[in-house]
Amino acid sequence: MTMVDAGERMGQAGQAERSATVPDRGATSTLESDAGGRPVTDARPGAAPADTPPGPADTVLATRDVVISYSGAPAVRHVDIDVQRGDVTAIIGPSGCGKSTLLRCFNRMNDFIEGAGVTGQVLFEGIDIHASDIDPVELRRRIGMVFQRPNPFPKTIYDNVAWGPRMGGYSGDMDELVERSLVDAALWEEVKDKLKQPGHSLSGGQQQRLCIARALAMSPEVLLMDEPCSALDPIATGRIEELIESLRGRYSVVIVTHNMQQASRISDTTVFMYQGELIEVGPTARIFTNPEKQQTEDYVTGRFG
Numbered sequence: 001m002t003m004v005d006a007g008e009r010m011g012q013a014g015q016a017e018r019s020a021t022v023p024d025r026g027a028t029s030t031l032e033s034d035a036g037g038r039p040v041t042d043a044r045p046g047a048a049p050a051d052t053p054p055g056p057a058d059t060v061l062a063t064r065d066v067v068i069s070y071s072g073a074p075a076v077r078h079v080d081i082d083v084q085r086g087d088v089t090a091i092i093g094p095s096g097c098g099k100s101t102l103l104r105c106f107n108r109m110n111d112f113i114e115g116a117g118v119t120g121q122v123l124f125e126g127i128d129i130h131a132s133d134i135d136p137v138e139l140r141r142r143i144g145m146v147f148q149r150p151n152p153f154p155k156t157i158y159d160n161v162a163w164g165p166r167m168g169g170y171s172g173d174m175d176e177l178v179e180r181s182l183v184d185a186a187l188w189e190e191v192k193d194k195l196k197q198p199g200h201s202l203s204g205g206q207q208q209r210l211c212i213a214r215a216l217a218m219s220p221e222v223l224l225m226d227e228p229c230s231a232l233d234p235i236a237t238g239r240i241e242e243l244i245e246s247l248r249g250r251y252s253v254v255i256v257t258h259n260m261q262q263a264s265r266i267s268d269t270t271v272f273m274y275q276g277e278l279i280e281v282g283p284t285a286r287i288f289t290n291p292e293k294q295q296t297e298d299y300v301t302g303r304f305g
Contacts, residue, residue: 058084058085058086059082059083059084059085059123059126060083060084060085060124060125060221060222060252061082061083061106061122061123061124061143061222061252061254062080062081062082062083062121062122062123062126063079063080063081063102063105063120063121063122063123064080064120064121064122064123065078065079065080065119065120065121066078066079066080066102066105066118066119066120066121066122067079067118067119067120068098068101068102068105068110068116068117068118069116069117069118069119070113070115070116070117071115072115072117074276075098075101075276076098076101076102076105076273076276076277077276077277078120078277078278079102079120079273079277079278080278081271081278081281083106083222083252083254083269084252084268084269085252086248086249086250086251086252087248087252087253087267087268087269088244088245088247088248088253088254088255088266088267088268088269089252089253089254089255089267089268089269089270089271090255090256090257090262090263090266090267090269090270090271090284091103091254091255091256091257091270091271091273092257092258092260092263092270092271092272092273092299092300093272093273093274093279093299093305094274094299094304094305095258096275097273097274097275097276098273098275098276098277099256099273100226100227100256102273103224103226103254103256104145104224104226105118105122106122106124106129106143106222106224106254107129107136107139107140107143107144107145107222107224108122108129108130108136108139108140109140109145111136118130124139124142124143124222141164141168141218141220142220142221142222143220143221143222143223143224144215144216144218144220144222144223144224145215145223145224145225145226146208146211146212146215146223146224146225146226146228147211147226147228148226148227148228148230148231149230149231150204150207150208150210150211150231151211152199152200152202152207152210152211152214153199153214154198154199154200155198155199156195156196156197156198156199157191157194157195157196157197157198157199157202157210158178158195158196160199160210160211160213160214161177161178161181161182161210161213161214161217162174162177162178162217163214164214164217164218165177165217165218168218177217178195178217179192181213181214181216181217182210182213184213184216184246184247185209185210185212185213185216185243186209186239186242186243186246187206187209187210187213190206191206191210203236204231204232204233204236205232205233205235205236205237205239205240206236208228208229208231208232208236208240209239209240209243212228212240212243216251220251221251221252222251222252222253222254223247223251223252223253223254224253224254224255225244225253225254225255225256226256227255227256227257227258228240228255229241229257229259229262230258237262241262241265241266244266245266248268255267260288260300263284263288264284264288267284268283268284269281269282269283269284270282270283270284270287270288272287272291272293272295272296272299272300274295274299279293279295279296280292280293280295280296287300288300
């Protein structure tokens with residue numbers, strides 16, 4: 001059974017709820033159409049198993065007792081979190097604590113790592129993404145990812161953005177889609193007169209925004225960002241942060257960052273991890289000013305890490 005077939009099992013109440021809680025993005029909304037203009041409301045994964053505990057009504061991603069291992073050695077242990085629709089969620093913690101491993105599990109990027117294994121449930125729209133009828137390619141279209149270092153294709157700026165929709169059979173106005181994606185990535189004004197130049201000709205910060213535009217061209221519902229500013233200078237970092245702010249509400253963003261000031265500036269919710277375990281999760285303002293766990297306070301005040 002394909003992901004589209006499985007989506008036909010979704011209840012009408014769930015569809016109405018999602019339509020009510022996600023701001024309209026017009027032609028780019030994946031609740032109504034995909035990058036090719038095809039209806040995808042019924043392309044949701046299949047119904048959740050009966051024993052799946054329900055999350056909050058506006059949860060788009062969740063983990064339930066998730067353990068992620070490499071060659072049998074746990075890297076993330078028994079994590080339960082809910083990612084709220086339309087919010088920016090930051091995952092913080094010292095190097096090696098499992099932040100990126102957790103992030104990659106949301107769209108099954110860990111599948112590409114030999115020896116990686118996942119137990120527990122990773123839920124997208126309440127559906128276990130490891131269910132047998134889930135197409136991981138379609139899942140990654142709907143949950144896009146931007147990596148730590150910019151990785152534009154060896155193609156023109158235009159073709160970097162157009163490549164994904166073109167491979168997906170997009171039959172609409174490609175010029176309009178490329179422009180809209182570059183506008184959403186806050187890059188259009190800087191590249192509109194040089195779309196035929198190589199993507200690698202851009203600065204590092206511009207390349208990262210090009211990669212974001214490439215992901216947005218696929219009309220994802222969720223955007224995962226793995227330390228997107230770590231290789232950028234302060235000016236380029238500021239532009240990426242402004243871009244993330246502009247995406248809030250239209251997309252659900254999950255960002256891994258080593259920069260606690262960045263997390264405090266841009267996120268609605270902060271997840272603190274340490275040595276593969278979830279220590280605390282909550283509203284960002286509380287995590288940074290009045291955390292519940294002493295370990296969290298020690299980390300955000302710089303006593304370790």
